[in-house]
Amino acid sequence: MKPLSRRTFLRGSGVSLALPLLEAMLPLRLRAAAETAPRRFVAINIPLGFIPANFFPEQAGADYALSRYLQPGEALRKKFTVFSGTSHPSVDGGHSAEKSFLTAAPFPGARTFKNTISLDQFIAAKIGDQTRFASLTLGEKTLSWSANGVAIPPEQSAAKAFAKLFLTxxxxxxxxxxxxxxxxxxxxxxxxxxxxxxxxxxxxxxxxxxxxxxxxxxxxxxxxxxxxxxxxxPKPEVKAKPPGEISSIDLVGTLRAHFEVMRLALETDSTRLITLGSTGYGNVPRIPGVQLGYHGLSHHGKNPDMLRQLELIEQATIQAFFDFLTSLKDSQSNLLDHTQVLLGSNLGNASGHLTTNLPMLLAGGGYKHGQHLAFDARNNYPLPNLFVSIAQRMGVETDKFATSTGTMRGLV
Structure with missing residues (x-):
């Protein structure tokens, strides 16, 4: 069938109405390409970051050797890109930078700080009406902020999030x-x-x-x-059992419960935008070999025993994350290929409250992954450029987000 002209109007009673771009206006080859699975975006912030030497690979490019923390993701290495030497320009304030993780709003530690819209809500304004829930905000602290810079309250309990999504x-x-x-x-x-x-x-x-x-x-x-x-x-029916209430000291159990609810939410297309903020970093995690509080361990001062305990926490965290990616890949519709999953932190080195050289990893979403994009560790590349690339991949027509200067260089 011959495509409709893009200048097609509806006319009648002296009124003409210009039509939006319709599938029928596309050439057949583009129409076929448009009939793809919906695109999704997940952002996960680990507010205390990772020990840099254990997270960042030593080599750049596609032939890099996996770092200690990335080794559990060996089977997925062609499905993710790791970044070093990136940060949000003018975002400071140590732990306060958590508020700017998805907004890149500058100077979050200032008394006069006013936040801006977060990346997930920026995208939700364009596609949020396509699902029951425009977005899903999980964790103890929110990553999601409205157009007016107002915090969107997170659902802290995975069990309550499950009920909201699936129980009628x-x-x-x-x-x-x-x-x-x-x-x-x-x-x-x-x-x-x-x-x-x-x-x-x-x-x-x-x-x-x-x-x-x-x-x-x-x-x-x-x-x-x-x-x-x-x-x-009717809400979608799922065979999975609702998660029980989990103690806040069970850091890994809490993460895994949230990840399971997130997978179900994506699989049932209940939402296409999910954020997961901090979970239990003020407690002593229930992990064998860990005796001190997570936050205290992040200020290790290079103490060998504290570093050992901190490594146990971070290894368990990254393992849960890679298991989540695997569950997306192994889902019936291979959700990982259509879902951009961003893992990172607002701190590059929690021991010194540094907000530069942030550990960042982007998985899935249909990119040509399998590389380490290494930028200048001192003169950092603007991380908001990655946010522009993510938004464009989600179908949002934009060339600017916060303090971006373009799209992410090197991301194919």
Whole structure:
């Protein structure tokens, strides 16, 4: 069938309506390419990072030898790229940099700091309406921030996240939810009318604040309408058993429970955007051979015994991560090929609270992986460039994110 012209209009009663780009307007070869599995993005932050010498390979390029921490991923080495010498320009503040992991907003340690939109929410604004949940935010601390720089509360419990994704309430509970949604929309209408009337009576500075408020109201209305629609759609059924509540001292168990819920969420297409923030780094992890707190061990001062215990924690963490990647690869639809999975940290060296030379790894997503992209460890390459590449891979038309200067150089 001959493709439609891209200049096709609908005409009638003196009105012409330009159509958006449709599949029918594409050549047949491009139409076939468009009928692919949906693209997904997962971001995981390990806020205390990794011992640099154990994480970063010594050689650059495709023929690098896997570092000690990357050796468990030998079977997957063609499925991931490791980066060194990258960081967010002007992001400082030690542990405060966790707030900027996905936003790259500068100076998070400053008293006047105002965050910006995170990468997942930047993408969700374009594709979030395609799934029941626009995004899923997990962990003790959030990685997700709205367009106005407001933190999106994370779901700390994997068990509760599972219930939110897959467990359905009774008919009465669903009816109550639909009633609340209807009430919510009418309340929003009333608030919006009042706010618009107020706008004519306030200063220019207040009008800016009100404009931000109107934006938030519109976003809330859109979310309410979407939730109402999905409340009448049955949740997907999964054979997996719900995870039990896990103690916060079981660091590895918590990670693995979150990873399983994340895999199920992607496999059922409940969401295409997931972030996982910190989990239990203030505790003594339940790992054989570890007697001291995780956070305290990160400030090891090169003490041999503390380094040994810290290595046990980091090895268990990276093993759980590679097991997660393997579960995506071995899924029925090979989720890994269509899912960009970013693992990294807001600290390059937690012992000195350094926010440069961040340990970063990108897996899956259809890239030509299998390399170590090594940039200058002193004069770092801008990490937001990788975020631009990720957003573009997700179908977002953009050439800028935060302090980026382009796309990630060397990523094929």
């Amino acid at each position: 309430g009774s008919a009465q509970e669903i009816a109550n939810q639909q009633r609340d949604l209807r009430d919510g929309r009418s309340i929003m209408d009333a608030v919006l009318d009042d706010a618009k009337a107020m706008e004519r009576k306030v200063s220019a500075a207040d009008r800016d604040k009100l404009d931000q408020f109107f934006t938030a109201v519109r976003e809330t209305e859109q979310q309410l309408a979407k939730t109402a629609q999905w409340s009448q759609t």
